[in-house]
Amino acid sequence: MIEQTEAEETDEDQKILFKAAIDTMNCHSCGVCTYVCPNDALRETPAGYCIYDTVGRKADPFQFPASAFDAQLATVFKICQIMLGPTATPIRVSFDHSEPACAERFERFFGIPASFNASETAIEFDRNLCEAPAASANPELTRINDQVVIDYLNQFEQDDIVTRTRKYIIDLLPSGVPRQSFIASELNLSLRSLQRKLAQSGTSFSEVLNQVRNEMACHYLRSPTHQVITIAYLLGFSDPSNFSRAFKRWNGESPYHYRQRHLQQPLMY
Numbered sequence: 001m002i003e004q005t006e007a008e009e010t011d012e013d014q015k016i017l018f019k020a021a022i023d024t025m026n027c028h029s030c031g032v033c034t035y036v037c038p039n040d041a042l043r044e045t046p047a048g049y050c051i052y053d054t055v056g057r058k059a060d061p062f063q064f065p066a067s068a069f070d071a072q073l074a075t076v077f078k079i080c081q082i083m084l085g086p087t088a089t090p091i092r093v094s095f096d097h098s099e100p101a102c103a104e105r106f107e108r109f110f111g112i113p114a115s116f117n118a119s120e121t122a123i124e125f126d127r128n129l130c131e132a133p134a135a136s137a138n139p140e141l142t143r144i145n146d147q148v149v150i151d152y153l154n155q156f157e158q159d160d161i162v163t164r165t166r167k168y169i170i171d172l173l174p175s176g177v178p179r180q181s182f183i184a185s186e187l188n189l190s191l192r193s194l195q196r197k198l199a200q201s202g203t204s205f206s207e208v209l210n211q212v213r214n215e216m217a218c219h220y221l222r223s224p225t226h227q228v229i230t231i232a233y234l235l236g237f238s239d240p241s242n243f244s245r246a247f248k249r250w251n252g253e254s255p256y257h258y259r260q261r262h263l264q265q266p267l268m269y
Contacts, residue, residue: 042238047091049130051076052122066097069121070106076123077110084129091126094118161187161197162208169212173236180205214250217243221259228255 041054053069073093081088089111099116100106106114110123168186172178183205184194198204203211213235220226220234232243247255 045124048125048127050092050122050124051080052120053096066095066100069095069097073121073123074109080123080125084125088125088129090123092122092124094120094122096121160201161194162201162203165194165198165205165208166212169209170216173213174234175236176238177209177236210250213246217247217255218251218258221255222262224263231255 041052043050043052053072073095077090077093080090091112092115093106093110093112094115096118097116103114103116164187165183168183169178172183180194181191184191187194189197195205198208217231217235220231226234228243229240232240235243237243237246244255247258251258253261
């Protein structure tokens with residue numbers, strides 16, 4: 001299966017699959033893989049970031065062969081190379097099945113020895129590699145996004161604790177939902193002090209977070225520039241479906257219908 005993936009990596013169908021996820025993205029590379037491979041999830045490790053299979057071959061209700069999980073991890077690896085650069089090499093690759101007769105092909109494909117009979121099927125990349133600017137980042141999109149953020153924040157009192165919290169939330173969202181304790185530290189406050197100050201302003205961290213996500217989503221959707229997958233990652237969602245559900249909960253309609261009402265044009269994916 002590894003050999004087959006190598007042979008088919010330039011196939012037109014695969015290019016189409018990847019295009020929606022990487023065409024104009026300027027966000028966390030590993031997060032994109034969890035969208036393209038929905039059974040995968042992302043977690044931070046002491047050394048970097050790990051993408052792992054959330055189901056596991058033994059718990060798989062469809063009982064797919066081990067080769068199916070090999071192909072899934074191989075696909076994740078190739079996507080990461082597209083995003084991080086062709087020389088990107090993982091620091092760990094593991095499979096929860098026994099070592100196959102062609103184990104040397106795994107090492108040749110991934111660039112490092114693979115572990116078998118492991119507790120999980122996973123691939124891990126170094127933190128510095130993952131947090132470096134993506135090779136496919138779009139500078140024009142970044143400039144447009146910066147202007148959207150500037151226009152949004154200009155609505156608020158700049159020295160207010162809520163606005164300062166908003167700024168950090170917006171900066172950190174493309175890497176996932178920010179931790180309240182981290183933002184408190186960046187503001188030179190204890191966690192309790194931040195919570196108290198926000199409460200005195202009549203709000204809470206979770207309310208500010210949801211308000212920022214919702215209002216920024218509306219800003220983005222009112223522009224034809226941003227694809228929904230881009231908006232989802234800019235706002236810290238793991239995939240577009242989670243973003244769509246949250247948006248409908250906040251506004252009573254889907255991103256598709258919201259954009260249609262404001263732009264009278266089809267939604268871009």
